[in-house]
Amino acid sequence: QNRTLTGTKFPYLMVDVLYIKARVEQRVLSQSCHIAIGITEEGDRQIIGFMLQNEESHETWSNFFDYLKNRGLSGIKLVISDAHKGLVSAIQTSFTHASWQRCQVHFMRNILSTVPKKGSKPFREAVKAIFKFSDIHLARKAKSALIEEYADQVKYQKACRTLDEGFEDAFQYTVLGKSHNRLKSTNLLERLNEEVRRREKVIRIFPNTASANRLIGAVLMDVHESWISSPRKYIQFESN
Incomplete structure (x- = not known):
């Protein structure tokens, strides 16, 4: 101490x-x-x-x-x-x-907690795929594609909004001179x-x-x- x-x-x-x-x-x-x-x-x-x-x-x-x-x-x-x-x-x-x-782990939980479990597997898998990227440009493209596909569906609107608003903060580790996956959570x-x-x-x-x-x-x-x-x-x- x-x-x-x-x-x-x-x-x-x-x-x-x-x-x-x-x-x-x-x-x-x-x-x-x-x-x-x-x-x-x-x-x-x-x-x-x-x-x-x-x-x-x-x-x-x-x-x-x-x-x-x-x-x-x-x-x-x-x-x-x-x-x-x-x-x-x-x-x-x-x-x-x-x-x-x-922390990407906490952030992903926050996003998925707003989505009903029934019938949402494709959406959940798409969200998880975004956080597998360590290149922020590829992650942005995947995020934009997901929002374009799901944002008009009422049951996914809150999740899409949460993802969009918090996305940049969840990928700051990738924009430093040295990035590493262990720094993302x-x-x-x-x-x-x-x-x-x-x-x-x-x-x-x-x-x-x-x-x-x-x-x-x-x-x-x-x-x-x-x-x-x-x-x-x-x-x-x-x-x-």
Whole structure:
């Protein structure tokens, strides 16, 4: 939580929040745990910080980002996250020269959740095919073709509108100098959250926030050590 980040540039930042329950002044309250993973220019992954707060909002995310920057976080080009409004606005104000990559997994779920399951298989398959492209120009063509085919059908109008409005944010990873499919979603962080959950669910309710901080910190330290000791790169960037 306090180690310096100075000296290492993290062009790619992946962030998410998970909730735990802890006793606060004798009441059981939900606490938000903000977590950040940084990916270096060489493609190495590190857990660079976490912070327990009372909620997920623009203010708590801004507070978390200030905490990271005060420890020396620099060089951010792309922030990968879900589309929580408070988080997105905090990214825009805290990292003014960075792009926001909307997690494609969350985005696709948002699109398909508006479509009835019955009789929609061709549409669903067409949506999924769009997100298999790593070339934004090809993805745009596929998106335009889908909207042209389905936008006049009432049951697909909301899905088409959602796809059209969020499309560019979901493909920002492709317009950087170095793009990689692992930068298009928060899957890495989702798996990390699952590891924390596996240990946290045994306790269910922490006696206080300090004990929650210690256990979550211990889990994250173990994972972080295994990552940085591995000779394998998380991302093998191709030469431009």
